[in-house]
Amino acid sequence: xxxxxxxxxxxxxxxxxxxxxxxxxxxxxxxxxxxxxxxxxxxxxxxxxxxxxxxxxxxxxxxxxxxxxxxxxxxxxxxxxxxxxxxxxxxxxxxxxxxxxxxxxxxxxxxxxxxxxxxxxxxxxxxxxxxxxxxxxxxxxxxxxxxxxxxxxxxxxxxxxxxxxxxxxxxxxxxxxxxxxxxxxxxxxxxxxxxxxxxxxxxxxxxxxxxxxxxxxxxxxxxxxxxxxxxxxxxxxxxxxxxxxxxxxxxxxxxxxxxxxxxxxxxxxxxxxxxxxxxxxxxxxxxxxxxxxxxxxxxxxxxxxxxxxxxxxxxxxxxxxxxxxxxxxxxxxx
Amino acid sequence: xxxxxxxxxxxxxxxxxxxxxxxxxxxxxxxxxxxxxxxxxxxxxxxxxxxxxxxxxxxxxxxxxxxxxxxxxxxxxxxxxxxxxxxxxxxxxxxxxxxxxxxxxxxxxxxxxxxxxxxxxxxxxxxxxxxxxxxxxxxxxxxxxxxxxxxxxxxxxxxxxxxxxxxxxxxxxxxxxxxxxxxxxxxxxxxxxxxxxxxxxxxxxxxxxxxxxxxxxxxxxxxxxxxxxxxxxxxxxxxxxxxxxxxxxxxxxxxxxxxxxxxxxxxxxxxxxxxxxxxxxxxxxxxxxxxxxxxxxxxxxxxxxxxxxxxxxxxxxxxxxxxxxxxxxxxxxxxxxx
Numbered sequence: 290x291x292x293x294x295x296x297x298x299x300x301x302x303x304x305x306x307x308x309x310x311x312x313x314x315x316x317x318x319x320x321x322x323x324x325x326x327x328x329x330x331x332x333x334x335x336x337x338x339x340x341x342x343x344x345x346x347x348x349x350x351x352x353x354x355x356x357x358x359x360x361x362x363x364x365x366x367x368x369x370x371x372x373x374x375x376x377x378x379x380x381x382x383x384x385x386x387x388x389x390x391x392x393x394x395x396x397x398x399x400x401x402x403x404x405x406x407x408x409x410x411x412x413x414x415x416x417x418x419x420x421x422x423x424x425x426x427x428x429x430x431x432x433x434x435x436x437x438x439x440x441x442x443x444x445x446x447x448x449x450x451x452x453x454x455x456x457x458x459x460x461x462x463x464x465x466x467x468x469x470x471x472x473x474x475x476x477x478x479x480x481x482x483x484x485x486x487x488x489x490x491x492x493x494x495x496x497x498x499x500x501x502x503x504x505x506x507x508x509x510x511x512x513x514x515x516x517x518x519x520x521x522x523x524x525x526x527x528x529x530x531x532x533x534x535x536x537x538x539x540x541x542x543x544x545x546x547x548x549x550x551x552x553x554x555x556x557x558x559x560x561x562x563x564x565x566x567x568x569x570x571x572x573x574x575x576x577x578x579x580x581x582x583x584x585x586x587x588x589x590x591x592x593x594x595x596x597x598x599x600x601x602x603x604x605x606x607x608x609x610x611x612x613x614x615x616x617x618x619x620x621x622x623x
Numbered sequence: 624x625x626x627x628x629x630x631x632x633x634x635x636x637x638x639x640x641x642x643x644x645x646x647x648x649x650x651x652x653x654x655x656x657x658x659x660x661x662x663x664x665x666x667x668x669x670x671x672x673x674x675x676x677x678x679x680x681x682x683x684x685x686x687x688x689x690x691x692x693x694x695x696x697x698x699x700x701x702x703x704x705x706x707x708x709x710x711x712x713x714x715x716x717x718x719x720x721x722x723x724x725x726x727x728x729x730x731x732x733x734x735x736x737x738x739x740x741x742x743x744x745x746x747x748x749x750x751x752x753x754x755x756x757x758x759x760x761x762x763x764x765x766x767x768x769x770x771x772x773x774x775x776x777x778x779x780x781x782x783x784x785x786x787x788x789x790x791x792x793x794x795x796x797x798x799x800x801x802x803x804x805x806x807x808x809x810x811x812x813x814x815x816x817x818x819x820x821x822x823x824x825x826x827x828x829x830x831x832x833x834x835x836x837x838x839x840x841x842x843x844x845x846x847x848x849x850x851x852x853x854x855x856x857x858x859x860x861x862x863x864x865x866x867x868x869x870x871x872x873x874x875x876x877x878x879x880x881x882x883x884x885x886x887x888x889x890x891x892x893x894x895x896x897x898x899x900x901x902x903x904x905x906x907x908x909x910x911x912x913x914x915x916x917x918x919x920x921x922x923x924x925x926x927x928x929x930x931x932x933x934x935x936x937x938x939x940x941x942x943x944x945x946x947x948x949x950x951x952x953x954x955x956x957x958x959x960x961x
Contacts, residue, residue, distance in 0.1 A: 554761065
């Protein structure tokens with residue numbers, strides 16, 4: 290079906306040639322990065338950049354799903370809790386039987402965890418599309434339930450001492466000097482971009498966010514498309530859970546707390562419109578990098594994250610203002 | 624469209640067929656609450672102890688008061704994610720004033736002002752700068768929380784004078800909750816402001832065109848939400864005899880959950896604030912039941928999640944039934960239900 294009533298990824302045809310959506314966050318990122326590289330001698334070193342990439346990868350993966358969800362005009366605030374739950378499932382499946390686990394092979398356990406993420410995404414998607422409940426309510430419920438379910442495993446304790454295989458694979462395997470983890474994050478963002486711009490599915494997502502009713506009337510199976518995007522988001526939360534478990538070979542019930550806020554912040558910072566219809570994965574990637582550059586840079590000043598999160602809040606407001614200014618939004622449009 | 628003087632005194636502005644029997648809006652929730660309360664009083668002897676009842680009252684007041692403010696914001700089509708952070712702003716502001724040796728009424732006033740300030744900032748950004756509510760309050764969530772954390776250097780305040788701690792102990796929280804809920808019921812059902820809020824949430828464009836000062840209404844709604852968070856902050860810090868910048872972290876989602884359970888439509892325009900307070904009470908009671916049966920409190924979320932989905936499904940069903948009734952029955956425009 291070629292005649293999808295697309296809302297273009299780029300600016301509307303009536304507008305003059307404008308800067309790309311990502312330019313705002315791009316400039317902010319370059320400035321912040323340059324500032325820290327100039328002020329902090331260790332900042333622009335291979336070790337630190339590797340560390341930055343490692344920290345950013347799970348969020349990049351989750352934020353890719355979030356971008357697609359927001360593109361449809363929805364929101365998925367359950368991703369952080371799903372990450373926590375999938376980590377615990379992974380820990381439980383991979384822990385030997387005599388210590389209260391199931392004793393699966395670690396890779397089987399990973400597949401299990403990702404499958405659980407996908408199932409939860411399916412649950413979200415079905416409630417949203419079939420029962421027609423608002424996305425924020427459904428994912429709020431899943432968020433509460435998934436976080437609570439982490440306490441069902443191991444009496445609410447964490448699973449530590451999991452096989453080091455995961456850590457070795459994702460952190461120690463280097464391709465072109467960067468850990469596998471980094472490439473996975475990059476791959477997720479690229480894949481998201483390709484899906485959004487080059488596939489029918491992606492165009493349908495944007496169309497959904499642009500005008501739901503028109504999309505339905507154009508003969509697109511909106512329910513299927515929308516369900517799939519939540520499944521994708523849940524699956525990616527599962528993948529990010531694998532990476533977060535790999536970090537210290539530990540599955541903790543608190544994993545991924547506030548990750549939904551971080552992901553939404555990154556997505557919006559990148560220039561994706563919160564009401565849907567316009568999305569950019571490049572922007573999301575830059576948003577994730579901006580957050581982690583801020584956090585890591587500020588941390589090397591005072592050994593803490595708090596000022597960075599304050600700055601992220603400011604950056605978010607600024608990014609929205611820039612986005613508004615760029616689109617030349619008039620007062621009555623609100 | 625209905626003329627201005629003709630608005631009915633019911634919660635919804637959608638005209639519906641009067642021949643369909645309509646359940647009083649908050650009745651199912653009240654029945655459910657009564658059943659839960661009765662079951663707990665019957666099966667759990669420790670529920671009736673004064674200490675436990677005081678804890679339930681404090682929890683319900685904390686959540687209920689905030690749910691009233693949040694409910695108002697949701698009713699006018701917005702969302703306030705920053706209430707938990709506004710609460711921290713209020714607790715730390717009050718605590719700093721108390722520590723500096725101010726009289727407790729003055730310190731409490733500082734707390735309310737801090738909450739009000741947070742709400743005013745949200746309202747100003749949303750109306751003057753025309754930023755989307757969800758983004759604005761997401762940003763202010765971070766700004767307030769980490770701003771307070773930086774200002775106070777993450778220190779922990781307390782203990783406080785006994786006179787101040789009265790706010791969070793004994794019957795005071797329950798009384799405060801009742802007073803706040805009554806105020807909000809009066810505000811939404813008896814005053815012009817309430818109609819404006821519902822009209823705004825139902826259809827902003829139409830409300831503006833019929834002369835509702837939409838921006839002023841929104842600003843007041845966010846201001847009240849901030850004030851509620853401030854009051855809730857006073858209660859919780861007095862109860863805990865302690866204040867720190869971590870207070871109320873993640874509370875915003877519980878508050879929104881209470882509103883949803885209370886039957887407030889998340890897109891605005893329909894719902895009652897009494898329902899929001901009842902929803903908060905239900906969530907608090909469920910949490911208390913878990914504690915009393917010595918299950919880990921972490922599992923609270925499983926029940927909250929379940930309740931949210933079930934209530935949302937019931938609401939959806941009710942809405943569709945209403946719509947169908949409206950389609951089938953002849954509805955004269957501007958019809959006023961008795």
